[in-house]
Amino acid sequence: MWNFPLVPPTASKEGADISLLYWAITTLAVVFGSIVLFGVIYLAVRYRADNNAVDRSNATESDLRVELAWTLIPLVLALIMFGWATKLYADIYAPREGYYEVFVIGKQWMWHCQHPNGARENNVLTLPAGRLVKASIISQDVIHAFSIPAFRVKRDAVPGRYNAMYFTPTKPGEYHLFCTEYCGTKHSEMIGKVVVLPEKEFQAWLEKNAPGATAMTTTTGAAGAGLTLAQQGEQTFKALGCNACHLNPNSAVKVPDLTKTWGSEIPLEGGGTVKGDEAYIRESILNPGAKIHAGYQNLMPPYQGQVSEEQLVQLIAYIKSLAGVGEGGK
Ligand code: HEC
Numbered sequence: 001m002w003n004f005p006l007v008p009p010t011a012s013k014e015g016a017d018i019s020l021l022y023w024a025i026t027t028l029a030v031v032f033g034s035i036v037l038f039g040v041i042y043l044a045v046r047y048r049a050d051n052n053a054v055d056r057s058n059a060t061e062s063d064l065r066v067e068l069a070w071t072l073i074p075l076v077l078a079l080i081m082f083g084w085a086t087k088l089y090a091d092i093y094a095p096r097e098g099y100y101e102v103f104v105i106g107k108q109w110m111w112h113c114q115h116p117n118g119a120r121e122n123n124v125l126t127l128p129a130g131r132l133v134k135a136s137i138i139s140q141d142v143i144h145a146f147s148i149p150a151f152r153v154k155r156d157a158v159p160g161r162y163n164a165m166y167f168t169p170t171k172p173g174e175y176h177l178f179c180t181e182y183c184g185t186k187h188s189e190m191i192g193k194v195v196v197l198p199e200k201e202f203q204a205w206l207e208k209n210a211p212g213a214t215a216m217t218t219t220t221g222a223a224g225a226g227l228t229l230a231q232q233g234e235q236t237f238k239a240l241g242c243n244a245c246h247l248n249p250n251s252a253v254k255v256p257d258l259t260k261t262w263g264s265e266i267p268l269e270g271g272g273t274v275k276g277d278e279a280y281i282r283e284s285i286l287n288p289g290a291k292i293h294a295g296y297q298n299l300m301p302p303y304q305g306q307v308s309e310e311q312l313v314q315l316i317a318y319i320k321s322l323a324g325v326g327e328g329g330k
């Protein structure tokens, strides 16, 4: 059937709020646009050169009341729109808690998604309806943008940095997923779908797609079969030899306690502190010299070029789990 909707469906809680703002601004624009347009047409016709019926003798040159009205009314309306939009943006993009977290890695030209239980998907993101979702988005190569029009959200996928995006899918169904930042030859093919399932079906889906389960959708091979994301991280941790120093009572090198890294304020050599979050852990692995934990020496080898984005996501999940942090943050 021919189907060409003018606006995408609205399928998230945040999307409903954004749609309301969108239609309010559109309505205002149409109303004021019409006043101006029809005013112009009316005046152009009425005061056309050959219309002798109008009296032009006492033409008003200026009127302060009119000037004030068309300055102040639009100003107030613009400020209201600004305030409304800013509040909405801040509410939607501010860190929130109690979420279901997925990691999204953009690469030329696909989206790779990882779930906490270890399930992986390419160009498909399966999510539960009615739960707050946090997508931690990063790129492996160039800048991409992760956009779900039905949820009215989008966030850049930037190399070297995790960008968080929060939303609450409300309606089960299938929705478009786009890359909305030109990223090379096959940018237009960097599309996929978001599948929203009712909670129960979602749990069943998770079980079925957990690595090691029979109906496996894994494309990246056996690494970490049967393991959650954090457990895959533990394996990676060992495979990369991190445990030669960390979490090793016999380590020859004095190292910070990784079970305390996540979520704490870490004192830095040379003063200042940094929050133990994804960004800090990522940098500590790739380029440990950038920020030295106070009281320790710059003895950790840089792993830049030796760990993939997928492994970094696993390592972060592992270090997070060491701090006793389960799903949902905090
Ligand atoms: C040769 C020993 C050594 C190895 C191997 C090593 N590290 Fe480190 N690591 C250190 C030292 C020393 C520090 C503290 C100095 C600093 O901040 O760079 C540190 C700091 C860290 C920090 C910051 C922790 C904090 O609380 O400030 C993280 C995270 C980390 N390492 C993760 C890893 C991971 C993951 C690996 C394996 C990919 C690894 N390390 C391999 C020695 C090591």
Ligand SMILES: [Cu+2]
Pocket (backbone or CB within 6 Å): 106, 143, 144, 145, 179, 180, 181, 182, 183, 187, 190
């Ligand atoms: Cu892209």
